[in-house]
Amino acid sequence: MESVIHTEKITKLFGDIEAVVDVDLDVLPGEIFGYLGPNGAGKSTTIRMLLDHIRPTRGAGTVFGLDIRRDSVEIRRNIGYLPGEFALYDHMKGRAMLQYFANLRGGVDWQYVDELTTRLDVDLDRRYSQLSRGNKQKVGLLQALMHRPKLVILDEPTSGLDPLIQHEFYEILDEVKDEGRTVFFSSHVLPEVQRVSDRVGIIRKGRLVAVEDVDTLIDRAALHRFEIEFAYEVSSAEFEHLSGASDLVVDGRTVTVSIAGSPDALIKAAARHEIMRIVTHEASLDDIFLTFYSEDGEVSDAA
Amino acid sequence: MLRNVYFKSLLDLRRPVVWWSLGLFLYAFVIVLIYPSFQDIPELNDILGDEDSLFRAFTGNVEDFASPEGFLTAEMLSFTFPLLFIVFNLWLGTSWLAGEERRGSLEVLLSHPVRRSTMLLQKFTAMVSGTAALAVVVFVGTLAGIAVVNVDISLLNVMQAYIGLTLLGVTFGALTLFVGAWTGKPSASVGVCGAVGIVGYVANTFGPIIEGLEWVRYLSPIYYFIGGDPMVNGLNLAHSGMLIGPCVVLVAAACYLFERRDLAV
Ligand SMILES: Nc1ncnc2c1ncn2[C@@H]1O[C@H](COP(=O)(O)OP(=O)(O)O)[C@@H](O)[C@H]1O
Ligand SMILES: [Mg+2]
Numbered sequence: 001m002e003s004v005i006h007t008e009k010i011t012k013l014f015g016d017i018e019a020v021v022d023v024d025l026d027v028l029p030g031e032i033f034g035y036l037g038p039n040g041a042g043k044s045t046t047i048r049m050l051l052d053h054i055r056p057t058r059g060a061g062t063v064f065g066l067d068i069r070r071d072s073v074e075i076r077r078n079i080g081y082l083p084g085e086f087a088l089y090d091h092m093k094g095r096a097m098l099q100y101f102a103n104l105r106g107g108v109d110w111q112y113v114d115e116l117t118t119r120l121d122v123d124l125d126r127r128y129s130q131l132s133r134g135n136k137q138k139v140g141l142l143q144a145l146m147h148r149p150k151l152v153i154l155d156e157p158t159s160g161l162d163p164l165i166q167h168e169f170y171e172i173l174d175e176v177k178d179e180g181r182t183v184f185f186s187s188h189v190l191p192e193v194q195r196v197s198d199r200v201g202i203i204r205k206g207r208l209v210a211v212e213d214v215d216t217l218i219d220r221a222a223l224h225r226f227e228i229e230f231a232y233e234v235s236s237a238e239f240e241h242l243s244g245a246s247d248l249v250v251d252g253r254t255v256t257v258s259i260a261g262s263p264d265a266l267i268k269a270a271a272r273h274e275i276m277r278i279v280t281h282e283a284s285l286d287d288i289f290l291t292f293y294s295e296d297g298e299v300s301d302a303a
Numbered sequence: 304m305l306r307n308v309y310f311k312s313l314l315d316l317r318r319p320v321v322w323w324s325l326g327l328f329l330y331a332f333v334i335v336l337i338y339p340s341f342q343d344i345p346e347l348n349d350i351l352g353d354e355d356s357l358f359r360a361f362t363g364n365v366e367d368f369a370s371p372e373g374f375l376t377a378e379m380l381s382f383t384f385p386l387l388f389i390v391f392n393l394w395l396g397t398s399w400l401a402g403e404e405r406r407g408s409l410e411v412l413l414s415h416p417v418r419r420s421t422m423l424l425q426k427f428t429a430m431v432s433g434t435a436a437l438a439v440v441v442f443v444g445t446l447a448g449i450a451v452v453n454v455d456i457s458l459l460n461v462m463q464a465y466i467g468l469t470l471l472g473v474t475f476g477a478l479t480l481f482v483g484a485w486t487g488k489p490s491a492s493v494g495v496c497g498a499v500g501i502v503g504y505v506a507n508t509f510g511p512i513i514e515g516l517e518w519v520r521y522l523s524p525i526y527y528f529i530g531g532d533p534m535v536n537g538l539n540l541a542h543s544g545m546l547i548g549p550c551v552v553l554v555a556a557a558c559y560l561f562e563r564r565d566l567a568v
Pocket of ligand 2 (some may be wrong): 043045154
């Protein structure tokens with residue numbers, strides 16, 4: 001199957017800053033691909049290169065099999081894009097703005113626009129300058145979705161949306177997928193990516209460190225950090241070599257350890273002593289990065 | 304009206320152009336109305352002094368201040384209208400390109416199937432249209448004045464003078480777009496255009512009265528608007544070419560540079 005998005009060693013340097021380095025991406029038709037990484041990882045930079053807003057320092061890419069540099073106008077005909085940070089025209093009303101963008105694309109199905117407007121709960125009869133941040137974001141979403149593009153590229157789309165609207169938005173993405181269209185979206189929030197994507201690319205410090213099925217990622221994300229306080233000091237030897245354990249720290253009466261998968265072995269080992277307190281934390285994106293994806297981009301299979 | 308970038312830009316211009324038109328119409332109209340009272344003071348030329356006097360520089364170096372051509376040139380073409388037409392284009396050229404890039408709406412606009420240079424050309428064309436509309440208003444204001452008081456002047460020359468005014472304005476618009484396309488910085492866009500305007504004005508106006516520096520006015524865009532005395536002689540084609548040529552080069556260079564660089568994001 002031909003990739004909708006394909007990049008080969010695409011790289012963007014800003015002076016000394018390695019924003020994106022040697023990224024090889026393949027996004028397949030009809031999938032929702034999550035592009036996950038902490039702030040400053042290079043997500044927006046990658047996306048802007050796909051749109052031809054900035055040009056790769058080296059490497060190349062195609063969208064729909066067309067060259068991202070040479071055929072950009074043709075590519076953009078079939079893309080809907082929501083930038084991570086954007087503004088629209090303060091003095092214009094939402095509806096006029098959508099009308100304008102629709103015209104630039106040679107027309108849209110207004111029934112679908114109306115449907116989206118209702119579902120996202122946007123007031124299109126107010127000037128853009130009068131809208132709240134969340135509503136501005138929704139107008140941005142509308143212009144990215146309204147023409148039913150073959151490929152939707154969304155840069156941190158849910159920032160500023162309230163949970164109810166976020167839910168509706170995820171539904172809309174699922175429908176886009178059901179229609180056989182493709183979604184590429186970036187996020188720095190793990191649960192969101194888990195919720196909507198089929199596959200996930202993880203970018204860190206400009207490098208694509210892993211591409212996983214979302215199920216694999218969910219397994220990995222089942223990483224918990226346990227903090228167990230005992231009534232007295234215990235020896236660290238008892239907690240080494242537990243299955244799925246990593247990053248063991250024994251500090252006086254407190255044992256802290258990360259467990260991937262079932263905590264059964266840990267609980268049984270701990271049960272031999274008198275326990276005062278157990279605290280567990282869900283792994284943060286950073287913990288997962290640190291545990292599974294080492295600095296040099298190789299996947300270290302701790303699970 | 305929102306068919307493409309050109310028409311959308313025109314729509315954006317609607318309100319500002321209405322207000323500017325009101326001001327420009329009144330200015331042109333009133334200046335013509337007060338001419339007869341100056342006409343009756345022939346000594347004015349004596350007061351202003353001989354050819355090289357500073358007073359003359361401030362009134363646009365016109366030869367005969369009491370003639371309709373001289374009066375209208377001094378009151379409208381030597382300072383006020385060039386200033387306003389340049390400012391109008393500087394404002395549009397900056398806010399429509401570097402300004403839109405800085406604010407972030409350009410990233411949305413250019414995610415649509417519109418080539419960067421196409422967008423730039425459509426915006427420039429809208430600037431030309433807006434400037435021409437202002438020139439028409441000025442012409443109508445002048446005609447209205449002439450309809451009320453008796454002024455003996457060639458309407459064809461007046462019209463040609465305002466065509467020159469349009470050329471001057473859009474040349475500065477092209478310069479602003481060029482700097483914005485090159486740097487992406489609104490401040491640079493305003494700064495360079497403003498500096499060229501001010502230096503150009505000084506060079507054209509005060510150059511001629513400084514011994515040995517008479518030639519500097521030939522470097523000034525303002526000279527190629529007013530140097531040929533359009534109210535008396537109509538549009539000087541060679542001079543107009545010295546505005547149109549750079550204007551075309553600047554717009555072409557703007558397209559070229561804008562296509563090549565990264566958007567500032
Ligand atoms: N125009 C630019 N000039 C210089 N550095 C930039 C520019 N754009 C992005 N960067 C840097 O590149 C890195 C990646 O940024 P970005 O792609 O915006 O990250 P993300 O979207 O993942 O948060 C960051 O270190 C950022 O500071
Ligand atoms: Mg970003």
